[in-house]
Amino acid sequence: MAVNAIRTISSALKNLKPLQPPNFISNKKNSFFCKMSTESPSLTHSITLPSKQSQPVQILAAPGVSSSDFWSAIDSSLFKQWLHNLQTEKGILANGTMTLSQVLIQGVDMFGKRIGFLKFKAEIFDKDTGNKVPGIVFARGPAVAVLILLESEGETYAVLTEQARVPVGRIILELPAGMLEDDKGDIVGTAVREVEEETGIKLNVEDMVDLTAFLDSSTGCTVFPSPGGCDEEISIFMCRRRVDKEIITHLQGKETGLREHGELIKVHVVPYKNLWRATADCK
Known part of the structure; x- marks a missing residue:
């Protein structure tokens, strides 16, 4: 319809x-x-x-x-x-x-x-x-974000990206995210691509879990971070993976992003239990 x-x-x-x-x-x-x-x-x-x-x-x-x-x-x-x-x-x-x-x-x-x-x-x-x-x-239309959880030696970590966000005039830690090219875009494919571009981590489509799909259907199964001024609606996915501790060390502070497009990104890995305190990202 x-x-x-x-x-x-x-x-x-x-x-x-x-x-x-x-x-x-x-x-x-x-x-x-x-x-x-x-x-x-x-x-x-x-x-x-x-x-x-x-x-x-x-x-x-x-x-x-x-x-x-x-x-x-x-x-x-x-x-x-x-x-x-x-x-x-x-x-x-x-x-x-x-x-x-x-x-x-x-x-x-x-x-x-x-x-x-x-x-x-x-x-x-x-x-x-x-x-x-x-x-x-x-x-600005629909977007997608991914919560990446890495399990190593009995500890669970979350992956964040550090980016300069001019609209708020600050450096922000946030979940890897990206815009869909249009309303018919490949949401899962976009999520996988954005994660690789922003963190260097290669994910499989079949490993992605759509967290927003658990919302009541009346919500449209997306979240609106700022509906008072912006139409942006975000689908949030999660991916879990077991890794060696060396992977955690390698990711910490890694510089990524499409630099020719102005994406100056640094990866941060934080204990999952501290995630809610580590970032002001509403996602």
Whole structure:
């Protein structure tokens, strides 16, 4: 059903129709929207969602967003998945008490030929009160993380990676993790690849246990680290392995990562019993 819903959304996005300039916009406060409609009609469009919401949704480009970035944004898997999530059984628009009137595309960051990060602002209102729901969105899509447990000489250790995280301005110890390229990505394969890239440890797909699969199905079987501002949802896997103590020593302080891509990673191995104290990583 989810695939059919996304296909329906994709079809709606392909049939976008330019909006005519609203005749009620005349004061200075609304001059931006008037300008977008009259001078840049290709960057102001509307769609009709296949949900209980009947009114069209305006999609606009903020100043500085190019035409190519605008169209890439609304055709991206990040944006389509967000629209789909709004209309699922537990979606914001599912029961008809809220309405989406407008989406302002504010920023696009490309990872090669695909969109890696997408920033936009959604105008969503509660129908009963007329109040606006906070709608600033940083979209980056699904990701995967792996808890690696190494057993040696009666002790269990966890593997962490040390990385510079510019958004928080700090060096952070965290579980090995990585982004999926799109919503249809190979989750387990991505987990195995990220672990090898970040730690040098080669894992087998059949050894991976999906911890988030044990969540109630109503959760979507993923975790949301920051749902107040970001759409990121993470699948968490675990892998256990018995190793010689020499392996633990070899891994400690090992420098890894795709350095040509700016990944400056150092491996840390900590006793599992101390893991909850060793890292501020919410995963």
